[in-house]
Amino acid sequence: MVPGMIPVKGKGVRTMSDRKFIYIGIAVLLIVVLYPFLHGMVASGDTTQPELYLPSDASECIEETEYMTANHMVLLNEWRDTAVREGIREYTSQSGEIIKISLTGTCISCHGRKDEFCARCHDYSNVTLSCWNCHVTPEGN
Amino acid sequence: MERSRRRFFRDAGAAALGLGYGLPVLGTGCSFSEEGTHTEGDPTNQWAMVVDIEKCKRDEVRAACVEACNRAHNIPDIPDPDEEIEWIWTEKYEHVFEDQVHDHTPHAVLEAPVLVLCNHCDKPPCVRVCPTQATWKRESDGVVMMDMHRCIGCRYCMAACPYGSRSFNWRNPQEFIAKDVNGEYPSDYPTRSRGVVEKCNFCVERIREGLPPACVEAANGVSGGEGALTFGDLADPDSEVNRILHDTHTITRRHSLGTGPNVYYII
Amino acid sequence: MLEAAFRGSKRYWILLGVWSTLILIGAISFSRQLTEGLTITGMSQDVSWGIYIAQFTFLVGVAASAVMVVLPYYLHDYKAFGKLVILGEGLAISAVLMCPLFILVDLGQPQRFTNVLLHPTMNSMMFWDSLALMGYLVLNLVIGATTFDAERKGGPPPRWVKPLILLSIPVAVSIHTVTAFLYSGLEARPFWMTAILAPRFLASAFASGPSLLILISLTLRGLKKFDVGREAIQKLALIVAYAMVINIFFTGVEFFTALYSDMPHHVHAFEYMFMGLEGQNVLAPWMWTGMSIAIICAVLLIVPKFRANERFLAILCVGVIASIWIEKGMGIVVTGFVPSPLGKVVAYTPTAPELAITAGVYGIGLLVLTMLYKIVVTVRERQQVM
Ligand code: SF4
Numbered sequence: 001m002v003p004g005m006i007p008v009k010g011k012g013v014r015t016m017s018d019r020k021f022i023y024i025g026i027a028v029l030l031i032v033v034l035y036p037f038l039h040g041m042v043a044s045g046d047t048t049q050p051e052l053y054l055p056s057d058a059s060e061c062i063e064e065t066e067y068m069t070a071n072h073m074v075l076l077n078e079w080r081d082t083a084v085r086e087g088i089r090e091y092t093s094q095s096g097e098i099i100k101i102s103l104t105g106t107c108i109s110c111h112g113r114k115d116e117f118c119a120r121c122h123d124y125s126n127v128t129l130s131c132w133n134c135h136v137t138p139e140g141n
Numbered sequence: 142m143e144r145s146r147r148r149f150f151r152d153a154g155a156a157a158l159g160l161g162y163g164l165p166v167l168g169t170g171c172s173f174s175e176e177g178t179h180t181e182g183d184p185t186n187q188w189a190m191v192v193d194i195e196k197c198k199r200d201e202v203r204a205a206c207v208e209a210c211n212r213a214h215n216i217p218d219i220p221d222p223d224e225e226i227e228w229i230w231t232e233k234y235e236h237v238f239e240d241q242v243h244d245h246t247p248h249a250v251l252e253a254p255v256l257v258l259c260n261h262c263d264k265p266p267c268v269r270v271c272p273t274q275a276t277w278k279r280e281s282d283g284v285v286m287m288d289m290h291r292c293i294g295c296r297y298c299m300a301a302c303p304y305g306s307r308s309f310n311w312r313n314p315q316e317f318i319a320k321d322v323n324g325e326y327p328s329d330y331p332t333r334s335r336g337v338v339e340k341c342n343f344c345v346e347r348i349r350e351g352l353p354p355a356c357v358e359a360a361n362g363v364s365g366g367e368g369a370l371t372f373g374d375l376a377d378p379d380s381e382v383n384r385i386l387h388d389t390h391t392i393t394r395r396h397s398l399g400t401g402p403n404v405y406y407i408i
Numbered sequence: 409m410l411e412a413a414f415r416g417s418k419r420y421w422i423l424l425g426v427w428s429t430l431i432l433i434g435a436i437s438f439s440r441q442l443t444e445g446l447t448i449t450g451m452s453q454d455v456s457w458g459i460y461i462a463q464f465t466f467l468v469g470v471a472a473s474a475v476m477v478v479l480p481y482y483l484h485d486y487k488a489f490g491k492l493v494i495l496g497e498g499l500a501i502s503a504v505l506m507c508p509l510f511i512l513v514d515l516g517q518p519q520r521f522t523n524v525l526l527h528p529t530m531n532s533m534m535f536w537d538s539l540a541l542m543g544y545l546v547l548n549l550v551i552g553a554t555t556f557d558a559e560r561k562g563g564p565p566p567r568w569v570k571p572l573i574l575l576s577i578p579v580a581v582s583i584h585t586v587t588a589f590l591y592s593g594l595e596a597r598p599f600w601m602t603a604i605l606a607p608r609f610l611a612s613a614f615a616s617g618p619s620l621l622i623l624i625s626l627t628l629r630g631l632k633k634f635d636v637g638r639e640a641i642q643k644l645a646l647i648v649a650y651a652m653v654i655n656i657f658f659t660g661v662e663f664f665t666a667l668y669s670d671m672p673h674h675v676h677a678f679e680y681m682f683m684g685l686e687g688q689n690v691l692a693p694w695m696w697t698g699m700s701i702a703i704i705c706a707v708l709l710i711v712p713k714f715r716a717n718e719r720f721l722a723i724l725c726v727g728v729i730a731s732i733w734i735e736k737g738m739g740i741v742v743t744g745f746v747p748s749p750l751g752k753v754v755a756y757t758p759t760a761p762e763l764a765i766t767a768g769v770y771g772i773g774l775l776v777l778t779m780l781y782k783i784v785v786t787v788r789e790r791q792q793v794m
Contacts, residue, residue: 021414084288087281087349104329134289134331223452223754236751257750266596272534273523293523294446294516297534299456303596305749309456309516312447335445336516395749398595 263401434768473617
């Protein structure tokens with residue numbers, strides 16, 4: 001199983017080649033860890049926020065915009081679980097409004113353009129968007 | 142919002158816990174106290190179906206049922222029988238009721254076509270084995286549910302189902318769903334992705350709206366098919382299914398296994 | 409200590425290169441499987457588990473079999489196994505590492521595998537199996553590392569590992585028991601639903617694992633690296649002989665129950681394995697070969713004279729491993745699906761990409777095994793010099 005080998009140097013002895021390996025290792029580790037930041041620094045390109053297609057007949061989503069921007073994925077997952085698993089199809093918003101839990105019925109009735117809404121932000125922030133792999137894609141028109 | 146936050150922390154906590162050995166047990170405790178066991182136990186209501194084999198002998202009746210289901214649930218039409226997805230389909234009597242036939246059973250009976258689908262068992266083996274609760278028995282009405290978001294595609298449930306009622310998506314099913322002229326799927330029921338298991342859901346999306354399952358409606362729409370399939374609640378003493386079960390001799394598939402199927406057959 | 413794994417002769421690196429090539433080939437096929445789906449495998453709606461799950465089953469056995477050296481050494485203070493124990497633990501570690509990998513490559517949605525822990529489900533044997541396997545891995549890593557380190561320093565292992573060692577014995581038995589329960593608890597599959605499946609799995613594990621250890625020990629000695637001692641090898645051979653006889657006995661019991669009762673569901677499975685059903689008989693030649701080898705090896709292993717001849721013993725060990733691999737790694741899993749609940753007889757043959765992925769996972773296991781053994785051998789050699 002294990003072919004011939006040279007016994008390693010005694011404990012505690014650090015040789016030149018050891019050091020070389022250590023430095024290389026540290027360098028590789030640093031590059032891997034810092035890569036995203038370095039990439040962000042050197043990558044040129046448009047960093048202005050994506051422009052989203054928003055419904056003209058409503059000023060606010062079911063919760064405050066700020067909350068939705070930050071937490072829509074949490075909310076959607078919660079909706080998913082309560083609707084699919086517990087059969088609960090009503091959601092009470094912060095303001096006390098009762099909203100129907102339905103991706104197609106509620107969300108899409110306003111945000112009916114995947115390409116100009118969901119995808120814009122997700123592409124911008126490079127986050128995979130998986131809802132529309134299965135749910136009927138809102139193409140908008 | 143509070144609720145979201147709580148859930149988030151719970152999930153994040155569980156994820157962190159899950160990383161260490163021994164700790165999953167703790168996570169289990171937490172999840173159990175929060176979610177409760179959604180598995181077995183007596184549901185308050187229990188949807189059931191009665192299939193009249195005689196009335197289903199006509200090809201048009203069965204075809205209408207299968208077609209209605211396929212369209213209602215965007216079921217792909219995969220030509221390779223090894224990868225076919227089936228929710229409701231036809232099998233020969235001798236295969237469906239293996240223990241009801243013998244050497245002298247007439248050929249016509251052996252070959253008789255029988256509609257088969259998920260039995261929404263009282264004690265579903267698929268639910269018992271699923272490691273993620275992606276499939277579970279709904280307490281409110283006894284439907285054996287599937288959560289396509291959660292299924293990891295281990296296919297343990299397929300090994301456990303004694304009726305062959307479960308299909309795995311070996312490949313991306315969407316390419317095999319016929320779209321109409323506008324490029325749209327037959328219905329807005331979510332399609333499935335590659336790598337998950339699916340099966341008949343007793344049309345939960347329709348019974349929620351007070352409609353009968355698509356296959357039942359379709360059978361009733363074919364002349365001569367009226368009453369081929371009957372759907373109703375076993376907990377309701379006045380339901381049509383209860384009336385039939387009370388008056389007629391019906392059988393279920395592989396009764397001796399003790400799974401307690403809720404699809405009954407009039408022979 | 410660990411640095412020994414990164415230094416070595418040309419032969420050592422070539423060996424690592426071979427394993428890495430396997431891994432690479434496997435990775436390429438796996439990325440194909442990720443994009444196209446499990447359609448690239450030979451599995452189907454009717455035979456929905458195949459070679460991945462079968463390898464998983466076989467390897468859980470190999471992992472569990474470490475108990476056959478751990479138990480005599482630690483519980484009965486059987487000194488002759490002193491040098492062997494670490495090899496057994498190394499084998500267990502690499503085998504138990506491959507197990508979850510084989511599950512992972514079998515999943516339709518591998519990125520969701522954490523769901524098993526996020527939504528722990530007490531009634532699923534899969535959940536208990538994951539727990540037992542993880543526990544066994546951790547135990548073996550901790551035990552192996554601490555005892556070996558202590559030995560290297562020339563002192564006794566710390567006292568706190570002793571309870572862990574004792575714990576690892578029932579855990580080893582449990583991993584294979586729960587793995588058998590995955591199958592034997594399914595009323596849908598009469599071929600698997602037999603109370604003797606777990607004992608049978610254990611018996612075949614205790615034959616195949618120690619056989620592997622014998623082969624490994626003989627190889628290491630042949631390479632003049634490391635000698636576990638003749639007595640240890642002979643004792644292992646005796647274990648293999650007993651385990652193999654018990655394994656064959658258990659299989660015979662199965663045969664009797666099925667064939668004597670003549671119940672169709674039970675007979676069909678055996679018919680499929682050895683004769684084929686409806687013209688489908690891909691398994692038959694394998695099963696006949698496997699069974700013949702098993703019986704011949706068992707008979708020869710019982711004779712002390714044959715066991716004592718190490719060359720001959722090595723051949724017998726290869727036979728034992730091959731026959732058990734055929735039985736567990738192909739026969740048992742696939743046959744459970746035939747005929748299907750709807751009476752269909754569907755053949756299963758693994759496809760090329762499926763075999764490549766399988767080879768890739770074995771590559772990972774062998775890479776880990778080689779590196780672990782390299783460390784062991786190097787440290788031991790250093791001790792001898794001193
Ligand atoms: S395939 Fe999905 S539903 Fe079936 S047992 Fe596995 S996780 Fe559960």
